[in-house]
Amino acid sequence: MEAKIKAFMDEVISRNGHEPEFIQAVQEVAETVIPYIAKHEIYNGKNILLRMVEPERLISFRVAWVDDNGDIHVNRGYRIQMNSAIGPYKGGLRFHPSVNASILKFLAFEQVFKNSLTTLPMGGGKGGSDFDPKGKSDDEVMRFCHAFMTELCRHIGPNTDVPAGDIGVGAREIGFLFGMYKKIRNEFTGVLTGKGLSWGGSKIRPEATGYGTVYFAQNMLKTRGEDIKDKDVVISGSGNVAQFAAEKVLQLGGKVLTLSDSGGYIYDADGIDEEKLAYVMDLKNNKRGRISEYVDKYPKATFHKGGSPWEVKCHIALPCATQNELDGNDAKALLENGCVCVAEGANMPSTPEAIHAFHEAKILFAPGKASNAGGVATSGLEMSQNSLRISWTREEVDERLKGIMKDIHDSCTAFGTEEDGYCNYVKGANIAGFVKVADAMLAQGVI
Template sequence: MSKSNSLLKYFDSKYPDSPKYRQSFSKYLPYLESVLNSSDLYKKNLILERLIIPERSIKFRINWVDDKGKVRVNRGYRVQMNSNLGPYKGGLRFNKDVDEDTFMFLAFKQIFKNCLTGLPLGAGKGGADLDPKNLSDNEMMQFCQSFMLEMHRYIGQLTDVPAGDMGVGSREIGYMYAYYRKINNVFTGTMTGKSVENGGSKLRTEATGYGLIYFVNAMLEKMGEDWKDKKCLLSGAGNVSLHAAEKILEFKGKVLSLSDSGGVIYSKKGFTKKDLEKIKKQKLVEKLSLEKIAASGDFEYKKGKKPWDFEADIALPCATENELDESDAKKLIENGIRIVAEGANMPCSSEAIDLFQKKKVLFVPDIAANTGGVYVSGLEITQNATFQNWGTKKVDKLLKETMENIHEKCISEGQEKNYVNYEKGAIKYAFKRIAESMLNDGVV
């Protein structure tokens, strides 16, 4: 039996019912195996076998009462995956469809993402099976307080530092962190993604989207090109996609699409800055659907469609897992796509990624492309620990430099003849860093 097959068999024996985690692990495995084969010590010390099992996986019940006085019950999760490089670090996601498999695959990816930042950060992920839609502010506060009533015993600034993710923004972080302070009677950097007024970092909300574009900008510079008139397709209409779109316009590129669960809003000539400001306000503040937004503006709306049917140079999937499949990849390639960079976590199926790489479309995985968010979270920890609040220009400068550094790290391990395999480069560079740290720690 080959080493790859034996590792997959080992994985399946540990996680027989984890399709998302298995998809992520099996996609990484060929690159991980090439690193394992470079060192007998990695194999002897079972580095990968240890890495795929979390140091701790916590499940708990969340009881709370809604505005009608009805008792509600949800499940909470925190997967504390690896702490070799620092305290567990990763977001909290509130979504009705999450389960332990969701957080296992996200926490596994977080190891590699955090390694690439260069910061001393471990990896974790968590959240709850809550549908945040249509909850009042009071109901969300009640839920967040009940969530933290259990969660507080497992986290701390030197232990585990959660942040926001899908369904968890600065409002939810604020409710949770305030309750953490009340329970523990301390003010520390135990959570990131806080509002600036409550100790958060400037640009934390924008960081993932901005960082994504800074990475693609580094790619274009390597190709001897710039953003002028580059046509970009974006999915999603949340913080990542909207702030990525904002930065694209700043660089003189064209944003042709945004999407939500209902469909796609499209502009053949590209959204203007004024258009984008209006969409941001209506989507993020007024919580309108793109269908309603399109009806109030000069935009085309395609109900039930994805944004991958149009001609473009760059595609940035920023919505959710497996939103871009093999058939979408074929359409993009036929329409002349040259760069695909993942703004969301695992938005491209394995088959889509394989096709992009086969056709020499430059593909950047989530662990490299959307690292800006966790990097600025790391800066927030530093600012809290030193009782400082850095200016926007300083944070933006550090973010841009870091995304450019991550780009170089990917090239160092992913350069092939006439092609850069960014997926291979990101995974190999990160795995070498965590593997060496685990060797240095011995078997613990």
């Protein structure tokens, strides 16, 4: 079996050797899915996985825009349309200087499995630009978004490709993007999700990824007769996902000890309660401040410059910042400090060494394609509401989100539970996501 996996990866690397993030994502899937394929004759010889790792379409385009001083800037825009076997492409747009084809291909590949796990009819895609909205005026962001959509609009549509937000793309950016799409196409359709509530958005969409991550962790803990109540929780990041993961932990009776950004992390031994979290939300969302400013407001807390929240003693860890933020040494520190559950809120935040350590210790570990699927699940619900021209209540959407996260958890346990009773959620998520897409691809022939 190792020879089969190696032969497959050698072919992938020969085509994508300059894309480390993408190769890492494919390697994780290959190690669990190829043994499953070998045991099921229906998939043998069909090269399904090889077809899945090749994007159906990779679009790259120039984005020229004018800043407030009248100077012209040029950025690169992308849309990776990875797989549409079970529905229109669906996945976020990311505006960040780190954006390149490798990162977007890994995100699009993960999105295929994530969307499949939600049970909603959505294919996988991802896109974005190396444009950095930080430090830009609203007018500059608007001009960039309008220029970006002028090209992107010819590749998307409600039955073709439905982008959403991601890092650097929030409600402001979605509004600007939607406005230009509507003007060019002369139609009001649900071509973007994450819209404002007054013009087609879904309730709890901003909260959904963070809430869903915590709901998934709660389902994992239940398998061992535990829950989040009275548990110490460390969270990385302080953006949208981290904020709402913290909010849901507090609602379920847990204690949040940390939040972080690229400068370091804050540790509050008394816990980050609702009042303190509201301050963080205002600091990060409205004032564009740094998490270090938290200790000015709450001096009992400490700021650890350049440090990692994974060195803090906890029961539950929620990595909600970015890819590969939690390495093997971090995993060792978490395990030594009594961590029993890790649920990924970000995309691929744990390195292979960290994941291996978690599995060796047989703690509860959820990969992002399963535990952070709440965001895209609620985007799917937004698409349904747009198609039906209705709006569900906050409670209705939240209940549907809870149900979807439980269904994802149950699918993972169905395919990931091993002979000794331990559930390998990585294996379960990969196989469950693969089966639905693979069956659809087989039914549609070689296309």
